[in-house]
Amino acid sequence: MTTVIQLTINGMAIGAIYALVALGLVLTYKATEVLNFIHGDLLMASSFIGWGLIVVLKWPFWLAVLATVAIAMVFSWVLDARVMRLIVGQPQFAGVMLTIGIAFTLRGLVSMSFGPESRNYPTPWTNQKTQLGGVVIADLSLVIVATALLVTLALFWFLRRTTLGVAIQAASQNQLAAFLSGIRVKRLTSLVWALTGGIAALCGLLLAPTALVDISLWFVMIKALAAVVLGGFGSIPGAILGGLLLGVIEQFAGVYLPDGYKDAVAYLVLIGVLVLWPRGLLGDAHGRRV
Amino acid sequence: MRFDYDTSYRDGQALLRYGSGRAAYAVLALLLLAAPWALGKYYVGEMTYLFIMCIGSLGLMVLKGYTGQVSLGHSAFLALGAYAHAWMLGKGLPFALSIPMAMGFTALIGLVIGLPAIRVSGLYLAMVTLAFAILTEHVIGHWDAVTGGFNGMSVANPVVFGFDLSGLRPFYYLCLGLLTLVLLGLVNLMRSQTGRAFRGVRDSEAAAYGLGIWVSGYKVLAFVISAGVSGLAGALLAHHVRFLTPEGFGLFLALELVLMVTIGGLGSLRGAIFGAVLIGMLPVFISRIKPMLPEQVSKQFGLEIFVFGLILVLFVLFEPKGINGRWIKLKTFFQTFPLYRKDLFKRGKTYMKSERYK
Known part of the structure; x- marks a missing residue:
């Protein structure tokens, strides 16, 4: 029984990261209909920036976190306002290709400037553990879950309760109608990109101490894609649920299934859900229009 | 300017209608057949690799x-x-x-x-x-x-x-x-x-x-x-x-293939060949220019990914029809020489297929 609880909690900790990454993906997808492949690489780049600030420049941890998030937000804002806007109105796949291209460029830049070695940086919670009713939890996992929860709640409040958030929702449902009601659609789109960038930076900073600061960190994005699909494409609560569920599934697969399944199970889930049940857990049903 | 004027059914069916095209492809074929005897070992191997990539890109x-x-x-x-x-x-x-x-x-x-x-x-x-x-x-x-x-x-x-x-x-x-x-x-x-x-x-x-x-x-x-x-x-x-x-068949190869068809120009077999040749040659080209770069940059392995990404971005932004689109424009420019207009191939308005509620 303890094993099951332990696995579930470990899974939730990993799943919280997936959920956060998935949340960022869904946000941009809802607002701009672009599947943002930059997300994973921005996450990876932020963890490198965080490492640079904390280890090389010896900044305090919290200041470094704030600075990294700010850098990622400004970068995403500029990216949307200067680059992504050029292809508005082109077929959906142009956006995918463009983001893949930018992601490659970013990955190349990071690996050119930092080199292939893996790194690590200290956090206030490194190597600390908490006992909860016979289950041992790393403090870092608790922080990850708490951050995920906090970001989700803040976002929920922002999108539901503030004028700006409602405007974003309106723009994502019908850009023209929103524009005619006096909403500055372009600026809001950039704002959503900036928000996503900030979330990516946060994910990178949280993920790096549990794994390592490494180029391959971007791969978490493909796992997050599986989470998005599992939860139902384009649904924010679905992304959170899918992420947590995927983390738990992975942990259980690692223990109860033969060796090698742990890394593959996310992709099996992705294919299986898309083929058998494309709506996902909480997805909206929408038919395809001609 | 050339106007198609069919005098028999075979004209419409021929793969290459005009003598100029036939001559150009004949020269290309001769060059490719003679290449392994004229080029060094390294380049013959590279060209073989390009042919294989062309097949993959066509697929x-x-x-x-x-x-x-x-x-x-x-x-x-x-x-x-x-x-x-x-x-x-x-x-x-x-x-x-x-x-x-x-x-x-x-x-x-x-x-x-x-x-x-x-x-x-x-x-x-x-x-x-x-x-x-x-x-x-x-x-x-x-x-x-x-x-x-x-x-x-x-x-x-x-x-x-x-x-x-x-x-x-x-x-x-x-x-x-x-x-x-x-x-x-x-x-x-x-x-x-x-x-x-x-x-x-x-x-x-x-x-x-x-x-x-x-x-x-x-x-x-x-x-x-x-x-x-x-x-x-x-x-x-x-x-x-x-x-x-x-590892040789990882995601990078998949993205290389996608790059080939996108850069070459979607919807044309000639584009697939163009794209495969360009992307297939890129690593060789990069390794050639590496010695000229500052050591800090050339030492790292990320240069290739960086160049790939940059090329993809530039093509999506400025030439969505790919190399083949550029080729057709060049051809039209010369065929219609003084009459080519800048917006001859200007894209009409396109609308994104949207999943939004309307």
């Missing part, structure tokens, strides 16, 4: 350029072709039998992957194929008994009717010959009813359906053909690299 073009189905995981089909071929050669099958069987095997897998494509399309299909590529790499890495796992697997030499074709020049001619066969086959397929149906499905599924085209059938058929051709490329690649490892 993806059928799917992405002609039926509009996005696959981000075509490296999987190359991997399956390569491993199936190497395994069958290892079991003692002759080369001439093993190649078609490897193609058939990949085509069969393409059928299995293509069947869900009836249900999912667009971004969803891209994600399914991406996941499929990662899974395939994973399975190959872990199925030690057949594939040798991460330790790799050596490939037997290609022997056709008693002739060993593993030498540099014979293998060059083998690849060139197979590329020509594939290219001619696809050119003719795309001019036929099947090709027109593919394009109909790409441009509007509903309209194609309304015209009596069996949409799901043609979608799966495109997958099967594409997978088969990619399998051939994989089998040849197996001989080129001589030692197969799962």
